[in-house]
Amino acid sequence: MSITTTTPAGRMASLARAELILLGRNKSALVAGLFVPLVLPVSVRSAAEEMNLAEAGLTPGELVLPAAVGFSLLFAVYSTLVGVYVVRREELVLKRLRTGELRDAEILSGAALPAVLTGLLQCLLLIVGCAALLDLSAPSAPHLAVLGLLLGLVMSAALAAATASWTRTGESAQVTPMPLMFVSMLGSGMFVPLELFPDRLASVCELLPLTPVVTLVRGGWTGDLSAGDALGALAVALAWTAVAVFAVRRRFRWEPRR
Numbered sequence: 001m002s003i004t005t006t007t008p009a010g011r012m013a014s015l016a017r018a019e020l021i022l023l024g025r026n027k028s029a030l031v032a033g034l035f036v037p038l039v040l041p042v043s044v045r046s047a048a049e050e051m052n053l054a055e056a057g058l059t060p061g062e063l064v065l066p067a068a069v070g071f072s073l074l075f076a077v078y079s080t081l082v083g084v085y086v087v088r089r090e091e092l093v094l095k096r097l098r099t100g101e102l103r104d105a106e107i108l109s110g111a112a113l114p115a116v117l118t119g120l121l122q123c124l125l126l127i128v129g130c131a132a133l134l135d136l137s138a139p140s141a142p143h144l145a146v147l148g149l150l151l152g153l154v155m156s157a158a159l160a161a162a163t164a165s166w167t168r169t170g171e172s173a174q175v176t177p178m179p180l181m182f183v184s185m186l187g188s189g190m191f192v193p194l195e196l197f198p199d200r201l202a203s204v205c206e207l208l209p210l211t212p213v214v215t216l217v218r219g220g221w222t223g224d225l226s227a228g229d230a231l232g233a234l235a236v237a238l239a240w241t242a243v244a245v246f247a248v249r250r251r252f253r254w255e256p257r258r
Helices: 008-025 027-048 060-090 093-097 104-133 142-165 178-187 199-205 211-222 227-251
Strands: none
Touching: 008 060, 008 104, 027 060, 027 104, 060 093, 060 104, 060 142, 060 178, 060 211, 104 142, 142 211, 142 227, 211 227
16 A cells, blocks of 8 residues: 655645635635736826925836835735635634644645735736836846845735734624735835835834835835845844744634634
8 A cells, every 4th residue: 555645845735726716716805916906006106296206216117116016915915815814714724724734834825825926926017017117227136126025925924824813704804904004005105205204204114014025126126225224124024024923823723713
């Protein structure tokens, strides 16, 4: 009798395929995750026309492109995954998965893969579209943009699992992501560059989870982000990711909340 062995990558891939099918059946999640991030950059472009971006040393494209990446991370990854984790928990899917070979980290990672890959592809599409339509030149420091995007994907998934930890139902999963989403859109330099904020307010906003992602992506195009500022943004992003992972390890629930 032969014994079939599995690998962590294979187990996560199988889970990701199943999750992708379920995600495709959720029309509201598809609309919010796929189409909203494609529309919101148009609003940023309109708002950019009313700002004195020259004071911040930016062009409209350098404002819109990082914002487009941020919208995709918030809607396609973070908000979508909060709903995925909560609904699968309430349907006892997560509890059943824990009785098999899958480890906890594999369950969370496998369930996140479809949303993370969707967010990645969407970000790449938005970057190409913004670069073409807004006449952006090639990035001056592409490694910063790549680093910011990858950090954003990992951090968004970790924050989604942490948010799901205290979200009770699938209905409330439509509400609990809102505070972070609104704060990020208003204070992370997506609609208004932090350079146009009062200094004290800008210093506080630099500590928001999505700010380092926007900073690194924008710095990748402008090329004017100093090594110190880049390291500071990296430290903030890693700190938020570590806090989210710690919260998940301590508080994530695998069974329905009563």
